Amino acid sequence: xxxxxxxxxxxxxxxxxxxxxxxxxxxxxxxxxxxxxxxxxxxxxxxxxxxxxxxxxxxxxxxxxxxxxxxxxxxxxxxxxxxxxxxxxxxxxxxxxxxxxxxxxxxxxxxxxxxxxxxxxxxxxxxxxxxxxxxxxxxxxxxxxxxxxxxxxxxxxxxxxxxxxxxxxxxxxxxxxxxxxxxxxxxxxxxxxxxxxxxxxxxxxxxxxxxxxxxxxxxxxxxxxxxxxxxxxxxxxxxxxxxxxxxxxxxxxxxxxxxxxxxxxxxxxxxxxxxxxxxxxxxxxxxxxxxxxxxxxxxxxxxxxxxxxxxxxxxxxxxxxxxxxxxxxxxxxxxxxxxxxxxxxxxxxxxxxxxxxxxxxxxxxxxxxxxxxxxxxxxxxxxxxxxxxxxxxxxxxxxxxxxxxxxxxxxxxxxxxxxxxxxxxxxxxxxxxxxxxxxxxxxxxxxxxxxxxxxxxxxxxxxxxxxxxxxxxxxxxxxxxxxxxxxxxxxxxxxxxxxxxxxxxxxxxxxxxxxxxxxxxxxxxxxxxxxxxxxxxxxxxxxxxxxxxxxxxxxxxxxxxxxxxxxxxxxxxxxxxxxxxxxxxxxxxxxxxxxxxxxxxxxxxxxxxxxxxxxxxxxxxxxxxxxxxxxxxxxxxxxxxxxxxxxxxxxxxxxxxxxxxxxxxxxxxxxxxxxxxxxxxxxxxxxxxxxxxxxxxxxxxx
Amino acid sequence: xxxxxxxxxxxxxxxxxxxxxxxxxxxxxxxxxxxxxxxxxxxxxxxxxxxxxxxxxxxxxxxxxxxxxxxxxxxxxxxxxxxxx
Numbered sequence: 001x002x003x004x005x006x007x008x009x010x011x012x013x014x015x016x017x018x019x020x021x022x023x024x025x026x027x028x029x030x031x032x033x034x035x036x037x038x039x040x041x042x043x044x045x046x047x048x049x050x051x052x053x054x055x056x057x058x059x060x061x062x063x064x065x066x067x068x069x070x071x072x073x074x075x076x077x078x079x080x081x082x083x084x085x086x087x088x089x090x091x092x093x094x095x096x097x098x099x100x101x102x103x104x105x106x107x108x109x110x111x112x113x114x115x116x117x118x119x120x121x122x123x124x125x126x127x128x129x130x131x132x133x134x135x136x137x138x139x140x141x142x143x144x145x146x147x148x149x150x151x152x153x154x155x156x157x158x159x160x161x162x163x164x165x166x167x168x169x170x171x172x173x174x175x176x177x178x179x180x181x182x183x184x185x186x187x188x189x190x191x192x193x194x195x196x197x198x199x200x201x202x203x204x205x206x207x208x209x210x211x212x213x214x215x216x217x218x219x220x221x222x223x224x225x226x227x228x229x230x231x232x233x234x235x236x237x238x239x240x241x242x243x244x245x246x247x248x249x250x251x252x253x254x255x256x257x258x259x260x261x262x263x264x265x266x267x268x269x270x271x272x273x274x275x276x277x278x279x280x281x282x283x284x285x286x287x288x289x290x291x292x293x294x295x296x297x298x299x300x301x302x303x304x305x306x307x308x309x310x311x312x313x314x315x316x317x318x319x320x321x322x323x324x325x326x327x328x329x330x331x332x333x334x335x336x337x338x339x340x341x342x343x344x345x346x347x348x349x350x351x352x353x354x355x356x357x358x359x360x361x362x363x364x365x366x367x368x369x370x371x372x373x374x375x376x377x378x379x380x381x382x383x384x385x386x387x388x389x390x391x392x393x394x395x396x397x398x399x400x401x402x403x404x405x406x407x408x409x410x411x412x413x414x415x416x417x418x419x420x421x422x423x424x425x426x427x428x429x430x431x432x433x434x435x436x437x438x439x440x441x442x443x444x445x446x447x448x449x450x451x452x453x454x455x456x457x458x459x460x461x462x463x464x465x466x467x468x469x470x471x472x473x474x475x476x477x478x479x480x481x482x483x484x485x486x487x488x489x490x491x492x493x494x495x496x497x498x499x500x501x502x503x504x505x506x507x508x509x510x511x512x513x514x515x516x517x518x519x520x521x522x523x524x525x526x527x528x529x530x531x532x533x534x535x536x537x538x539x540x541x542x543x544x545x546x547x548x549x550x551x552x553x554x555x556x557x558x559x560x561x562x563x564x565x566x567x568x569x570x571x572x573x574x575x576x577x578x579x580x581x582x583x584x585x586x587x588x589x590x591x592x593x594x595x596x597x598x599x600x601x602x603x604x605x606x607x608x609x610x611x612x613x614x615x616x617x618x619x620x621x622x623x624x625x626x627x628x629x630x631x632x633x634x635x636x637x638x639x640x641x642x643x644x645x646x647x648x649x650x651x652x653x654x655x656x657x658x659x660x661x662x663x664x665x666x667x668x669x670x671x672x673x674x675x676x677x678x679x680x681x682x683x684x685x686x687x688x689x690x691x692x693x694x695x696x697x698x699x700x701x702x
Numbered sequence: 703x704x705x706x707x708x709x710x711x712x713x714x715x716x717x718x719x720x721x722x723x724x725x726x727x728x729x730x731x732x733x734x735x736x737x738x739x740x741x742x743x744x745x746x747x748x749x750x751x752x753x754x755x756x757x758x759x760x761x762x763x764x765x766x767x768x769x770x771x772x773x774x775x776x777x778x779x780x781x782x783x784x785x786x787x
Binding site for chain 1: 740741768771772785786787
């Protein structure tokens with residue numbers, strides 16, 4: 001506002017002021033377009049991280065200023081004279097009119113988890129270009145639109161959930177499909193993130209000790225918050241963060257002591273069992289004891305670490321060593337198999353388009369919006385911030401030397417079991433790396449080995465540690481920064497795990513309540529134990545199969561998660577398109593229709609390839625066929641036959657799960673298109689289930 | 703706490719509730735502190751009490767204590783999906 005006043009004083013005319021603004025936006029647009037072009041076309045020398053920051057920031061600014069304003073004014077027609085649910089139903093608990101700067105913080109903390117860090121790290125195997133462009137453009141045209149529109153539609157319906165909106169606006173079957181999609185994605189998501197923790201902590205006493213210590217720390221905070229100083233979240237968080245920092249630092253002494261490091265060294269299988277037991281306990285115990293304090297802790301550290309990463313990247317300005325495109329665009333990538341289309345768009349869900357956000361945008365956030373116009377900043381703006389987190393993760397991964405990146409992220413089943421074999425394979429791909437470099441690096445970050453550490457977390461932690469130590473501490477603190485990064489990723493993965501298992505438990509109880517009444521009672525102990533157990537068994541199954549998979553597990557579990565997540569995005573965009581049509585905004589339905597078509601194409605292609613592709617690393621069925629053939633031809637030693645038969649079964653189950661997810665998308669589309677056709681051609685009256693207009697009692701400008 | 707409830711509007715005044723509005727008179731440091739307390743949930747109980755003061759219809763029931771309010775808010779918060787990937 002001051003700028004406007006100053007420029008008006010200097011130039012004395014509104015027209016000049018307008019012209020200056022136009023020039024400024026032309027300049028920002030050109031800067032963004034130039035930086036995006038550099039990312040897309042620069043081939044000669046390594047690109048600096050500054051290009052990525054400029055490309056992202058300028059694109060976000062332009063799309064926020066113009067595209068989100070267009071959606072707010074024309075497509076949705078936000079109306080500040082209309083009272084929001086927070087105003088009408090204000091109860092001081094769920095419906096609370098909240099300042100938009102506070103609400104965007106709440107919303108961002110809720111949507112951003114480990115996803116935008118892991119996905120881009122994995123997709124870096126294609127080179128930096130495809131992932132970065134998808135992160136930036138996918139967010140401004142898809143993800144932000146999905147979050148913003150879903151938030152708006154839910155706000156116009158007193159905060160109804162996505163499932164309820166699907167049932168009311170599209171049809172009964174869509175409501176059920178949405179409910180099942182939510183449950184499916186929860187199960188697969190929990191397995192995928194748990195697998196990442198297992199891969200990051202396997203044979204790592206320092207990391208395991210630090211993460212284990214967060215459990216007693218959370219309990220101390222929980223007791224403090226419940227009994228000593230109820231609800232004093234800031235005090236408890238400061239105590240908790242201090243203790244966690246101490247746990248990170250003291251991990252090095254655990255690592256140095258032979259006896260202690262022995263006690264905290266676990267195999268992948270042991271860690272998987274420990275995490276399943278933890279998930280069960282955290283979801284069945286009272287929330288104040290473990291779940292809530294851990295959530296406060298992780299939200300605090302999450303925001304801090306993301307800010308630190310942004311400052312670090314701006315301060316260090318690393319060159320990206322990864323080429324813009326690698327040879328693995330042909331689908332033979334070691335991190336995960338499959339070509340850019342569709343697998344880059346499946347691997348990076350969070351950060352570009354994430355269907356899960358639609359659940360948050362139709363959950364607590366719409367009940368807290370003070371004015372309709374705030375939905376633009378909260379819905380569209382928070383997703384821009386998550387997209388930027390994804391771009392930073394991409395920068396951190398690509399700032400590593402590609403040889404190191406592939407050495408960390410390639411499973412032993414592909415590159416070979418020994419350091420020599422792995423280095424030789426990676427060198428044969430054209431990326432320089434040798435066993436000594438990897439051993440040195442592992443020693444410098446305080447790990448035994450960095451080879452075969454699939455899942456993205458360790459390589460991201462190495463990347464982040466290099467950036468952080470370039471800012472503070474230099475090489476001396478590299479190991480502390482590495483374990484800080486591992487702790488921070490693992491911490492909020494565990495938060496997703498326990499909160500997710502608990503919500504999943506409620507969903508199972510609700511569904512179970514239809515079959516047998518007592519199951520539906522939330523406080524009934526046998527019901528709690530049974531439903532928690534069922535939920536843990538479901539995600540535990542996929543986790544276990546990932547841990548046992550000789551190809552590293554990520555290759556099968558992460559694409560499943562991406563497909564499930566994008567399925568949910570399809571649900572949200574189908575519901576959005578239907579509502580726009582019913583609101584008479586036919587002219588503007590391309591806003592939600594365009595990302596919807598893109599996601600349907602991506603999910604359907606990916607599902608088809610994951611089931612039927614002839615390459616055993618991509619297609620579940622061909623993998624099962626190859627293994628069956630190996631057993632038949634006697635290539636498998638007798639003691640491995642039982643294990644191989646389990647692998648065959650797992651692949652078949654994965655194929656069925658993928659098939660079910662794809663069928664759900666098709667059913668949803670059929671139902672939605674018949675509703676659309678009815679409105680457009682069948683002369684059916686479109687009944688909109690919006691809460692009737694009530695004028696606001698608040699004066700303008702608050 | 704004063705920062706969040708100062709200049710409280712009575713419900714008859716047509717103004718958005720001050721517990722959720724940044725007071726333009728606050729110093730930047732106070733604003734940041736206010737924002738931090740709001741965003742972490744540290745100020746939730748005070749917001750609840752000031753909400754009750756402003757809505758006469760809620761006064762038929764006794765206000766929850768700080769402890770009860772904390773337990774109740776956790777129960778509501780963790781019954782629905784509130785964390786994403």
